[in-house]
Amino acid sequence: MIELQKVTKRHGDLLAVDGVSLRVEPGELLVLLGGSGSGKTTTLKMINRLIEPTSGRILLDGRDVAETPPHALRRSIGYVFQQIGLFPHLTIAENIAITPSLLGWAPARIRARVDALLDLVELDPAAIRDRRPDELSGGQAQRVGVARALAAEPKVMLLDEPFGALDPLTRDRLQRSFLRIRRQLGLTAIFVTHDMIEAILLGDRIAVMGRGRLLQVGTARELARAPVDDEVAQLLSTPQRQARRVEALLGGEGGEGGDDGDDGDHSDDGAAGDTDVSPGEAPGETSKETP
Ligand SMILES: Nc1ncnc2c1ncn2[C@@H]1O[C@H](COP(=O)(O)OP(=O)(O)OP(=O)(O)O)[C@@H](O)[C@H]1O
Numbered sequence: 001m002i003e004l005q006k007v008t009k010r011h012g013d014l015l016a017v018d019g020v021s022l023r024v025e026p027g028e029l030l031v032l033l034g035g036s037g038s039g040k041t042t043t044l045k046m047i048n049r050l051i052e053p054t055s056g057r058i059l060l061d062g063r064d065v066a067e068t069p070p071h072a073l074r075r076s077i078g079y080v081f082q083q084i085g086l087f088p089h090l091t092i093a094e095n096i097a098i099t100p101s102l103l104g105w106a107p108a109r110i111r112a113r114v115d116a117l118l119d120l121v122e123l124d125p126a127a128i129r130d131r132r133p134d135e136l137s138g139g140q141a142q143r144v145g146v147a148r149a150l151a152a153e154p155k156v157m158l159l160d161e162p163f164g165a166l167d168p169l170t171r172d173r174l175q176r177s178f179l180r181i182r183r184q185l186g187l188t189a190i191f192v193t194h195d196m197i198e199a200i201l202l203g204d205r206i207a208v209m210g211r212g213r214l215l216q217v218g219t220a221r222e223l224a225r226a227p228v229d230d231e232v233a234q235l236l237s238t239p240q241r242q243a244r245r246v247e248a249l250l251g252g253e254g255g256e257g258g259d260d261g262d263d264g265d266h267s268d269d270g271a272a273g274d275t276d277v278s279p280g281e282a283p284g285e286t287s288k289e290t291p
């Protein structure tokens, strides 16, 4: 569905993205994980041609994206910007309606879609739709960004840290509704996050980037069981290390906790396996998901 072939982006001497090859299968949610400056945003933006690669090819449904005019490409791909990027002079409803309007949808259909999307991201349409972006909190604006990306029912979504500014409970609920939507729409998606737990809960597979290079791609279990290097190992075992510290601080049972486990706890026991998450499926998902 999405295929990157030796894609490189150079800024002067800096290789922002360095020879990345990657396939995302139809219906798959691939999480792109990596430290600040590792090339995640640059990689996403090359897929919808907000940035042109220095070399390499990107195929969407087998077709080189360089052959599709950028505006047509962007109408077919939902994009959630890391900086949200709402137009300040437009209302929230107008921001969400941008692509449907360009596609010539009837006004009534657009209105219904805007309200349904605001509901979906847990914002009250009546209270929000006529406001301007500067009248929203950061987390509310971020949710409008997600609604806008979904507006024209895209088959492909690129999401750059879409839930970064949300409190944990809202984030948890939106992660679940995002999983539900992606199943309903059969979405193929690349989802950038810094949050390892979010990566494990949402991703069918995780691609780890470092210094512009793709370090490893696999399911959370595969990465946890056989990390290519210490950086990936440390990253994958972070949730468990933190869970043990939390347990110890809260005085939980058996709490000899606080062990950071640098002795290689990542490789012995199917670390991520303990979470028992099947691909793309949050545990207990059915319990809380009715909108
Ligand atoms: N227009 C530009 N000119 C020069 N360097 C750039 C430009 N855009 C990005 N870079 C550099 O390319 C590298 C990759 O940037 P990118 O935005 O892709 O990182 P990222 O992985 O998304 O980081 P973060 O997690 O902080 O968002 C960084 O070192 C950045 O400073």
Ligand SMILES: [Mg+2]
Pocket (backbone or CB within 6 Å): 040, 041, 042, 082, 160
């Ligand atoms: Mg970024």
